[in-house]
Amino acid sequence: MTVTLVPVLFVGGALFATGAFTVAYRRSFPGALAGLPLLLGGAGLDLVGVSRFATSSADRVAGQEFAVVLAGLTLAAVAAGAALARPGPGTPEGRR
Amino acid sequence: MDALHSALFYALAALTLAGALAVALLAGERRLLGLLAVAVGLAGLYADLSAGFAAGAALLAYLACASLLLRTLRAWPALEAADREARGVPQQVGGLLAGAVFLVLAYVAYRGDFAAGFQTSGEINTSAIGRLLLGRDALAAEALAGAFLVGVTAAAVTSRVRRVR
Numbered sequence: 417m418t419v420t421l422v423p424v425l426f427v428g429g430a431l432f433a434t435g436a437f438t439v440a441y442r443r444s445f446p447g448a449l450a451g452l453p454l455l456l457g458g459a460g461l462d463l464v465g466v467s468r469f470a471t472s473s474a475d476r477v478a479g480q481e482f483a484v485v486l487a488g489l490t491l492a493a494v495a496a497g498a499a500l501a502r503p504g505p506g507t508p509e510g511r512r
Numbered sequence: 513m514d515a516l517h518s519a520l521f522y523a524l525a526a527l528t529l530a531g532a533l534a535v536a537l538l539a540g541e542r543r544l545l546g547l548l549a550v551a552v553g554l555a556g557l558y559a560d561l562s563a564g565f566a567a568g569a570a571l572l573a574y575l576a577c578a579s580l581l582l583r584t585l586r587a588w589p590a591l592e593a594a595d596r597e598a599r600g601v602p603q604q605v606g607g608l609l610a611g612a613v614f615l616v617l618a619y620v621a622y623r624g625d626f627a628a629g630f631q632t633s634g635e636i637n638t639s640a641i642g643r644l645l646l647g648r649d650a651l652a653a654e655a656l657a658g659a660f661l662v663g664v665t666a667a668a669v670t671s672r673v674r675r676v677r
Contacts, residue, residue, distance in 0.1 A: 419521045422621050424561070427525045429617030431550075433610050434532040440606025441536070444595040446584050450543055453577050454532050457554050460570065468561040470626045481644045483558065483566040487573040488656045494577040495663030498584045499670040501591060 424465030432458030449497045453490050460486040521560050528553030539595055541585055547578045565638040580667070 431454055438451025460483035467479025527549055534546025551574030558567035585592065599607075645653045 417518060417522070418515075419518045421626055423521070423525070425621035425624075426618055427529065427557070429614060429621055430529055431532055431554075433614030433617065434529070434536050436613055437607050437610035438536040440610055441599065441603050442595060443597055443599065443603065444592050446581055446591050447539075447543070447595055449584075450535050450547060450581055453547065453574055454535060454550060457528075457550060457570070457574075460566070461554065461557060464558055464561050464563045464566060466626075467563065477640045477644060480563045480566045481641050481649065483563065484569045484641065484645070485649075485652055485656050487566070487570040488660060491573040491576050492656070492659040492663040494580050495660070495667050498580040499663065499666035501584050501588060 421465055421469040424469065425462055428458045428460075428462035428465060430458070431461060434458075445497070445501050449494060449501070452493055452497070456486045456490045456493075517560055521557065524553045524556040524560060528557060540592060541582060544578050544582055544585075547574065547581070551575055551578065565641050 435451045435454030435456070435458060438454060439448045442448045442451065463479040463486070464483045465479075467477065467483075531546040531549025531551075531553055535543050535550065536546075538546060551571055554574065555567040555571035558564070558570055
């Protein structure tokens with residue numbers, strides 16, 4: 417079974433949807449934050465797949481380039497989220 | 513793609529999706545094992561699709577994400593308490609919408625009439641990506657660097673405030 421654009425898009429879509437599910441369904445902040453890399457990873461995989469299987473000669477590496485940008489953006493978003501994470505004022509740790 | 517690369521693709525896809533499900537369904541630090549599996553699987557998928565530089569960047573970024581989340585979980589264990597509460601209607605509707613998004617994306621993947629073609633002309637390597645990032649799309653790279661700087665600065669400042677307390 418050879419790999420074409422369809423399986424790549426399918427895996428990317430599944431990863432994106434799992435990330436969306438995690439962000440939407442988790443109630444804890446770190447839980448929702450962990451879904452962000454899945455969301456952006458799915459989008460990046462689709463970009464790399466299009467760059468590999470359905471690209472024009474003028475813009476061959478644009479998909480890979482934006483996958484790199486998305487990886488950096490993921491790290492920036494998680495770093496900002498981890499910096500902002502703190503318990504609510506009603507919890508013992510929040511009053512510390 | 514030859515048979516070996518195809519088999520590798522499906523094995524790495526299975527690893528990535530299993531890791532993603534672990535991130536979605538497990539709790540606590542076990543969730544980060546899933547994120548590590550996603551990091552390895554996604555980097556392998558990128559490399560299998562001839563995107564070696566993106567694979568290295570994604571692997572580094574995802575490992576850093578896992579370590580940041582581990583640090584957050586260890587610093588504030590109480591943040592996990594919210595996951596033990598029952599999900600409200602917004603969470604359930606959000607979960608259902610995520611499932612609907614997957615159905616739409618799967619339908620588009622199968623029914624979309626994408627133009628197929630693998631161009632063999634032109635260069636496809638790290639220096640070509642670097643020229644795009646630092647030349648044509650320098651503004652996007654600058655914006656990314658700004659966002660990264662804000663995130664790291666916020667992390668450093670918050671960490672320092674916690675230590676002072």
